[in-house]
Amino acid sequence: MGPMYQYRLSRTSRCGITRPREPLSHSPPRLVACPRQATPLSMYVFTSDHFVLPLPADHRFPMAKYAGLRKVVERVLPSHFLAEAPAVTDSQLAHAHSAAYLQAVLQGTLSPKAARRIGFPWSPALVARERRSVGGTLAGARAALVHGRGVNLAGGTHHAHPGQGGGFCLFNDAGVAIRTLQSEGLIERAMVVDCDVHQGDGTAVVFQGDASVFTVSIHGAKNYPFRKPPSSLDVPLPEGTTDATYINALEAALEQAFRAFSPDLVIYQSGVDPWEGDRLGTLALTTAGLLKRDQVVFGRCDREDVPVVVTMGGGYAPAIDDIVSLHAQTVFEALRDLWPARTGHARASLSDRLPHSRDPRATPPSTSTIAPANLL
Numbered sequence: 001m002g003p004m005y006q007y008r009l010s011r012t013s014r015c016g017i018t019r020p021r022e023p024l025s026h027s028p029p030r031l032v033a034c035p036r037q038a039t040p041l042s043m044y045v046f047t048s049d050h051f052v053l054p055l056p057a058d059h060r061f062p063m064a065k066y067a068g069l070r071k072v073v074e075r076v077l078p079s080h081f082l083a084e085a086p087a088v089t090d091s092q093l094a095h096a097h098s099a100a101y102l103q104a105v106l107q108g109t110l111s112p113k114a115a116r117r118i119g120f121p122w123s124p125a126l127v128a129r130e131r132r133s134v135g136g137t138l139a140g141a142r143a144a145l146v147h148g149r150g151v152n153l154a155g156g157t158h159h160a161h162p163g164q165g166g167g168f169c170l171f172n173d174a175g176v177a178i179r180t181l182q183s184e185g186l187i188e189r190a191m192v193v194d195c196d197v198h199q200g201d202g203t204a205v206v207f208q209g210d211a212s213v214f215t216v217s218i219h220g221a222k223n224y225p226f227r228k229p230p231s232s233l234d235v236p237l238p239e240g241t242t243d244a245t246y247i248n249a250l251e252a253a254l255e256q257a258f259r260a261f262s263p264d265l266v267i268y269q270s271g272v273d274p275w276e277g278d279r280l281g282t283l284a285l286t287t288a289g290l291l292k293r294d295q296v297v298f299g300r301c302d303r304e305d306v307p308v309v310v311t312m313g314g315g316y317a318p319a320i321d322d323i324v325s326l327h328a329q330t331v332f333e334a335l336r337d338l339w340p341a342r343t344g345h346a347r348a349s350l351s352d353r354l355p356h357s358r359d360p361r362a363t364p365p366s367t368s369t370i371a372p373a374n375l376l
C-alpha cells in the first residue's frame, strides 16, 4: 500500500512557489512520505469534547465550553471536515515528558501536591481526555502541513512541564506535537506563538535549550504563573493594556521572531483570556482587538508561508456563551480562506452573539472568590 500523501519538507506555497531554505547540518531526506494515518488528513478541525472529565459542580474550569464550541463550529463546517481527535500514545507523550511523571499520571499515583498543582481530580477519564486534547493538536498540525491550517477545538495546555502538570494542564500539547512530528521527519523547526494571557511556562521549559523550536509568549506581566521561565521571546504587558498597544507589541514580537527563525510549522495558542471582561486576565483587549490579534498572527504566517495549527487555550469570561463566541471568532478567522462563504456567513451571525463591550455580567461577584492562579 503506497503512501496517502507526499509533500516536500521545504515549504511550498499554495500558489506553487517553492522557497529555498538554508540547510541544517542534520537535514533529513528532503522528500518525506507521510504514511497512511489512522485519522484522514482531509480533516481540518479536531474535537475531543465527547471525552468528558467528571468535575465537581462548583469547579472553576469552564469545561462546557468545548461542547459549546464544537456545536457552533459544526453548524458551519462541512461535517466531514470535523473529526474526533485521536488519542496520543505513551511513546508520543514521552517526547515531552519524563518517564517518572508519565508513570505517576498514567497509574494515578501523583502526590497530592502534584495533583493540586494540576487542579483537576485524577481519574482514568482525565487521562483519556487529555490524550485527546493533545491528540487534537497533533492531528491539527498534520492537517496544517497539508492544507495550511488545522484547528484543535481544545489544547493550548502550555502550563504542563516535562516533569509536572500545572494550571489545568496535564500534558504539554505543543511539546508532544512538535517533537512527534520532528521524530517522524515531517518538520525540522517549529515556532509556538502563545497569545494566552498567562505565560507559556511549561512550553518554555520543554523547549529550553532546543535550537529547533522558537517560543514566543505575549502575556499579562501580573498574571499566573508568577515564576516565568524564559521563552525564546517573552512580551510581558502591564495591567489594563488595550488593543493598540497590544497589537503593536504583537507585531513587533512576530517581526523579531521571524527575523531570527524560520519555522516549518507554527502552533498558535489563541487563549481568549486577554479579553477585557475576563475574570482572570489582567489585559483589556476588546472583542475586535482579539480578532485583530488573530488576523495579525495568521497574516504574518501567511506572508511567511508557514502552516498554522490553532489551539484554544484559556478563557474565563463570566458567561460561557461569551467564551464560546470568542473562541469561535478565532476558529472562523482561521478557516476564512478555506471556506470564505461559509465562514463569512458564520461570522456575520456570530457578531450578534459576540460580547462587544464590558457589560455588567463581566464584573466578578467578588474577586476574593476567584483565585488568580492555576489556570490555563
Ligand SMILES: [Zn+2]
Pocket (backbone or CB within 6 Å): 196, 197, 198, 271, 273, 313, 314, 315, 375, 376
Ligand atoms: Zn490562560
